[in-house]
Every structure is written in C-alpha cells, then in structure tokens.
Amino acid sequence: MTVWFTIFFLAPLLIIVLYSFLRKGLYGGVSMGEFTLEAYRALGNPSFIIITIRTFVTAVIATFITILIALPCGYFMARSRNQTFLLLLIIIPFWTNFLIRVFAWMNILGNNGFLNEMLIRIGLIDDYIHFLYNQSTVVLVLVYMYLPYAILPLFSTIDKFDFSLLEAARDLGATKAQSMIRVLLPSIRSGLYTAVLFTFIPIFGAYAVPLLVGGKDSYMLGNVIADQLTKARNWPLASAISMVLTVITTAGVLIMINLQRKDASRTSEQKSKGAEN
Amino acid sequence: MKLNIKGIITNLKPGFARGEAARHARRAYQRKPFSFSQTVFIAALIFLFLPLLVLILYSFNASKGMRWTGFSLVWYEQLFLHSRDLWRAFWNSILIAVSSAGTATVFGTLGAVGVNWYRFKLRNYVQTISFLPMILPEIIIGVSLSLFFAGIKMKLGLLTIFIAHTTFNLPFVFLMVMARLDEFDFSIIEAAHDLGANERQTFLKVTVPICMPGIVSGFLTAVTISLEDFVITYFVAGPGSTTLPLYIYSAIRFGVSPVINALSVVMILGTVALTYLLRNFLKYIAAK
Numbered sequence: 001m002t003v004w005f006t007i008f009f010l011a012p013l014l015i016i017v018l019y020s021f022l023r024k025g026l027y028g029g030v031s032m033g034e035f036t037l038e039a040y041r042a043l044g045n046p047s048f049i050i051i052t053i054r055t056f057v058t059a060v061i062a063t064f065i066t067i068l069i070a071l072p073c074g075y076f077m078a079r080s081r082n083q084t085f086l087l088l089l090i091i092i093p094f095w096t097n098f099l100i101r102v103f104a105w106m107n108i109l110g111n112n113g114f115l116n117e118m119l120i121r122i123g124l125i126d127d128y129i130h131f132l133y134n135q136s137t138v139v140l141v142l143v144y145m146y147l148p149y150a151i152l153p154l155f156s157t158i159d160k161f162d163f164s165l166l167e168a169a170r171d172l173g174a175t176k177a178q179s180m181i182r183v184l185l186p187s188i189r190s191g192l193y194t195a196v197l198f199t200f201i202p203i204f205g206a207y208a209v210p211l212l213v214g215g216k217d218s219y220m221l222g223n224v225i226a227d228q229l230t231k232a233r234n235w236p237l238a239s240a241i242s243m244v245l246t247v248i249t250t251a252g253v254l255i256m257i258n259l260q261r262k263d264a265s266r267t268s269e270q271k272s273k274g275a276e277n
Numbered sequence: 278m279k280l281n282i283k284g285i286i287t288n289l290k291p292g293f294a295r296g297e298a299a300r301h302a303r304r305a306y307q308r309k310p311f312s313f314s315q316t317v318f319i320a321a322l323i324f325l326f327l328p329l330l331v332l333i334l335y336s337f338n339a340s341k342g343m344r345w346t347g348f349s350l351v352w353y354e355q356l357f358l359h360s361r362d363l364w365r366a367f368w369n370s371i372l373i374a375v376s377s378a379g380t381a382t383v384f385g386t387l388g389a390v391g392v393n394w395y396r397f398k399l400r401n402y403v404q405t406i407s408f409l410p411m412i413l414p415e416i417i418i419g420v421s422l423s424l425f426f427a428g429i430k431m432k433l434g435l436l437t438i439f440i441a442h443t444t445f446n447l448p449f450v451f452l453m454v455m456a457r458l459d460e461f462d463f464s465i466i467e468a469a470h471d472l473g474a475n476e477r478q479t480f481l482k483v484t485v486p487i488c489m490p491g492i493v494s495g496f497l498t499a500v501t502i503s504l505e506d507f508v509i510t511y512f513v514a515g516p517g518s519t520t521l522p523l524y525i526y527s528a529i530r531f532g533v534s535p536v537i538n539a540l541s542v543v544m545i546l547g548t549v550a551l552t553y554l555l556r557n558f559l560k561y562i563a564a565k
Contacts, residue, residue: 004384008444010406012421015428069324072317079314086318088552093325095548099507099525100541104328106529107335107538112342114331144328147321197412205414207508212529222416229420229512239424242417253412 016246020239039240048224052244055220058135059204062142066150066199067192069143074154074191075184079163087155094148102212105141106132109213133215141213142203149202150195157191158184189263193256201249221245329545336538352539360536366524369435370504373520377442378450378499384443385450386492390484393458407448418445419512426513433515441513442503449502450495457491490559497555 023036042048077086093101108114109131119125131137161184169179185192207222214220221241228238339349356363392403410418422441426433465487469479485492507522514523528537 004444004447006406008422008425008440009410009418012418012425013409015424016417016421019424069317069321072314073321076312076314076318084556088556089322090325091552092545092549093329095501095505095552096329096545097522097525097541098505099522099529100332100537100544101328103525103529103537103541104332108328108331112344114335117344144324147325151321201412201414205416207416208526222414225416225420226512229423235424238420242420245414246417249412249414 016239016242018239019235020243022236024234024236039234039236042237043240043244048241051219051221051224054135054218055204055222056248058139058142058218058220059200059206062139062146062203063196063200065139066143066147067154067195070147070150070154070195073151074158077151077155078158078161083159087152090148090151094152098145099208099212101145102141102209105137105144106213109137132213133218135214135218138206138210138214138218138220141209142206145209146199146203149198153191153194153198154188157188157194161187190260193260197253197256200252204249204252205245329541332538332541333545336535336542338535338538341535352535355536356539356543362519363521363524363536363540366519366521369519370521373435373438373442374500374503377439377446377503378496380439380443381446381450381499382492382496385447385495386454386485386488388447389451389454389458389491390480390488393455393461407451410445410448415445415506415508416512419509422509423512433513434518437513437515438510438518438520441509442506445506445509446499446503449498450492453495453498454488454491457488461487494559501551 020039021035021037023038073090077083077090080086106113110116111128111130111132113131115131116125116128119129165183165187166179169183170176174182205222206220207226210218210220210223211226214223221244225238225241225245228234228241335345336352337348337350338345339351340346388403388407392400419441422437422444423433426437431437465483466479469483474482505522507526510520510523511526514520519527525537525540528534
C-alpha cells in the first residue's frame with residue numbers, strides 16, 4: 001500500500017510542485033530543466049487575483065449557509081426517535097449521482113425549466129427569467145451538494161451531547177436561544193469544525209458545479225486549472241494554481257486541527273480543575 | 278406576619294399567575310412537534326428532494342421539454358433499448374468500480390494490519406499520507422495524476438482510470454479497517470500463535486474474519502465513491518474509456534436529453550435499494 005501510494009499519489013503531487021517551477025514548453029507541456037518563477041509571476045495577474053478572491057468568498061458564503069441550515073437539521077435528527085429513518089432520508093440524495101443532482105437543478109432553473117414554466121403558468125411572469133449561469137445559482141447548487149456533508153458530522157456530534165444540560169440552562173433562567181448558543185454550540189465545536197472542513201474544502205476546489213451552472217463570470221479556481229491544463233496546455237501555470245489551491249486548503253485544515261486541539265486541551269484542563277476542586 | 282401576607286398576595290396576583298402559566302404553556306408548546314429545528318429540517322428535506330422529484334416527474338413526460346404533454350414511457354424505452362453507448366459507459370463504470378475497490382480493499386487491509394501491528398520507521402509517513410487525499414480537493418488529485426501519466430507517457434484509458442480510482446479508494450478502506458482494528462483484542466492473536474498457527478494462518482483465519490465488517494464496508498464505500506466520481510475520472514480518461522458520469526456529463530453539456538431523466542430515476546431507485554440492502558447487510562454482519 002505504501003508503495004502504491006508513493007507512486008500514484010505522492011509522486012504526482014511532487015510533479016505539480018516541480019512543474020510549477022518550470023517554463024512552459026513551446027508546444028504546450030513543460031520544457032525540462034528550465035527553472036523559472038514565470039508561472040508564479042503570472043499569478044499576480046489581476047484577473048487571476050479576482051478569481052481567487054471570488055472562489056474564496058463563494059466558498060465562505062456557501063459554507064456559512066450550509067452550516068446554518070445543517071445545524072438545526074442535525075439537532076432535530078439527534079433529538080428524534082426515528083434517527084435511522086431520518087439518516088436514510090438524508091443519505092438518499094447524498095448518494096444520488098453528483099452530476100444527476102446538478103442536472104436536476106438545471107432542469108428546474110433552466111430557461112424552459114420547471115420553475116419558469118410554473119411561474120408563467122400561474123401568471124406571475126410573462127417571459128423567462130434567466131436563473132442559470134450566475135453566481136447565486138452556483139452558491140445555491142453548491143449548498144445543495146454539500147448540505148449532507150455538513151449534516152452528518154453535526155448530527156453525530158449533537159447525538160453525543162447531553163441534552164439535560166440544556167434543560168439545566170433553561171432552569172437557571174437562560175432563554176432557549178441563549179441556552180443553544182452558550183451551552184450547545186461550545187460543546188459541539190469539534191463537530192462544527194469537521195462540518196466546516198467537509199464543506200469548505202470541496203467547495204473551494206469546486207469544478208463541475210461552476211462549469212455546469214455558472215457563467216463565465218462565476219468561474220472558480222478549479223475551472224481555471226482545468227482550462228490551463230486542457231485548453232491552454234500551460235502546465236506550469238496549471239500546476240502553480242493547483243499549488244495555491246493546495247496551500248489554502250491545507251492552511252484551512254491546519255487551522256481547524258489547531259482549534260480542535262486547543263479545544264481538547266481546554267476541556268481536559270477544565271476537567272482536571274474540576275477534579276481538584 | 279406582614280411579610281407573609283404580602284407573599285400570599287403576590288402569589289395570588291392574577292397577572293403573575295397568568296405569566297407563570299403562560300411560560301409553562303409556552304415551554305410545553307416548544308417541545309411539541311413544530312419547533313424551529315423541525316421546520317428547518319422539513320424545509321431542508323423539501324430542498325433536498327424537490328430536484329429529484331422533478332426529475333422523476335419529467336422522466337414520464339411525452340415531449341422533450343419541461344412543458345407537460347402527457348404521460349409516456351418513451352424515454353425509458355430509449356434508455357433500455359436504444360442507448361448502446363450509455364450502457365457501454367455503465368459497464369465500464371461497474372468494471373472499474375469493482376476492480377479498483379477490490380484492489381484498494383486488499384492493499385488497504387494489508388496496510389491497516391501492517392500499520393496497526395508493526396512498529397516501523399515509515400509508520401507515521403503511511404498514516405499521514407493516507408489522510409492527505411481526503412483533505413485535498415479532488416481536482417488536485419485529478420490534475421496531478423493527469424500530469425503524472427503524461428509524464429511517464431502512459432496512454433490514458435481504462436487502466437489509468439483504474440489506477441486513479443484505486444488511489445483515492447485506498448484511504449477509505451484503510452481508515453475503516455483501522456477503526457475495526459482499534460477495538461481488536463490482541464490476546465486472540467497470541468492465542469492463535471500459542472495454538473500453533475503460523476503468521477499466514479493467523480492472518481487468514483483470525484484477523485481477516487474479525488476485520489470483516491470493516492473490510493466489507495470499506496469495499497462498499499469504495500465502490501460507491503468510484504461509481505460517483507466525475508472530476509478525477511475526467512482528467513485521467515482517454516478516448517473510448519467513457520464511464521457513466523462522463524457520459525452523463527457530455528449528455529448534459531451537449532444537448533440535454535430526457536433519456537438522462539429516465540436514467541436518473543433508475544439510478545435513484547438503485548440508490549434507494551442499495552442503501553436499504555446495505556443497511557440490512559451491515560446490521561446482519563454486526564449481529565453475527
């Protein structure tokens with residue numbers, strides 16, 4: 001396994017690192033042995049910076065909305081008596097093929113799609129509205145895609161939570177909202193981090209969704225990489241952008257792991273303090 | 278005495294009593310079905326299922342567009358009788374899913390057993406890199422493999438897809454078997470050795486059966502992930518090696534055909550059936 005991994009996973013990753021420092025070949029590809037920072041210099045290009053910022057903002061917004069929806073869902077599922085059935089309900093759309101789910105949204109939002117047909121039929125609008133191919137549709141479909149990724153870890157963490165603590169908070173005079181924010185949220189933080197990670201990373205590297213339901217002005221980093229690789233055949237640039245993507249996601253992961261670790265040490269400190277008292 | 282009377286009066290104050298009762302009533306109400314979380318959950322379910330329902334509805338539409346022109350099974354007929362390319366892609370997907378999941382299961386299990394039992398120098402290295410593919414965006418893996426295959430001048434095709442899928446399936450099997458091994462009672466192994474079993478016998482007759490739930494769920498997860506993958510496959514597929522997701526992608530990209538609606542419905546039903554079977558199967562294994 002180690003051998004397989006080293007050959008087919010690590011080596012390819014190292015190739016990206018290597019290629020990003022090479023000069024673009026005359027007919028595409030790379031020209032070996034010519035080291036340069038050209039590809040990285042190209043990253044300073046304003047249009048590229050705009051796309052990076054857009055990707056980041058899109059990912060943050062989509063992750064935020066996803067978590068906002070997923071939290072009450074996970075809470076409800078954890079408190080429900082039909083947990084297995086509810087889990088099944090969440091898992092079915094989750095296991096339906098990714099592209100088919102994107103396709104379903106294209107069916108709904110297209111110019112001759114379900115939504116337009118319905119709106120015209122009930123006489124709300126006269127002409128088609130262009131729902132597809134813009135930034136908000138990309139966010140909507142991304143939220144749709146990754147909602148189960150957020151619900152599942154949140155559910156499993158909330159499920160372990162001791163709900164009598166909430167009642168204790170209420171008895172001590174906290175309002176429902178207060179008890180949720182100050183008692184429930186801090187104790188499910190690790191699940192929250194996992195959920196954020198599970199949604200942020202794939203959304204940040206999204207490729208198919210912006211390609212299918214986004215327009216030219218909602219392209220994300222993933223699309224730029226693919227274009228540079230297949231159309232422009234500028235391998236060094238594609239590699240350099242991949243490096244940016246990797247660095248940002250790895251940074252995200254490290255921050256989250258750090259937060260989790262801090263949390264863990266804080267809880268154990270509190271516990272030992274409690275024991276001393 | 279005075280105080281006491283005051284207390285009684287306060288307690289009897291109608292307003293106070295009403296407030297207290299109202300608070301109790303509100304609390305009771307909040308515990309009733311339609312709480313905030315339930316509302317959000319139901320809304321989320323509608324959000325999750327609406328697109329699928331629309332697909333199902335329009336797969337029975339007689340005409341091509343989204344205007345309802347009557348019930349018809351014409352797209353199902355198209356799907357099952359006149360879509361040879363689609364079915365070729367389907368069998369490619371199955372072939373790759375089963376073979377790559379199988380390979381990943383063998384390597385992943387061996388790797389997990391190795392990491393769990395033997396203390397060796399590369400142990401940390403193995404554990405770290407096995408997490409990496411799960412935290413890297415798919416596109417990075419796809420691009421790096423694509424450049425790698427181009428670098429070693431390997432022709433893109435089913436074989437490269439197989440290699441790519443095995444690579445991203447490995448960590449899942451590895452982690453699932455590891456989870457199983459963590460709750461493993463080592464004395465069983467020692468007992469097997471004491472009773473005269475050699476290393477290979479112990480592995481096949483003791484370790485593997487005990488890890489079976491982990492191995493099976495690892496394999497099934499790998500199959501589903503492999504069937505699902507589009508992004509990585511897109512970068513490592515060559516001409517003539519279309520998988521089902523790639524086929525769907527090109528169908529979506531170049532002229533949407535309602536055959537895809539019908540296919541989606543078949544796949545959704547397949548998913549539901551599989552999910553259900555898998556659940557029962559895992560329960561059965563767990564019970565054993």
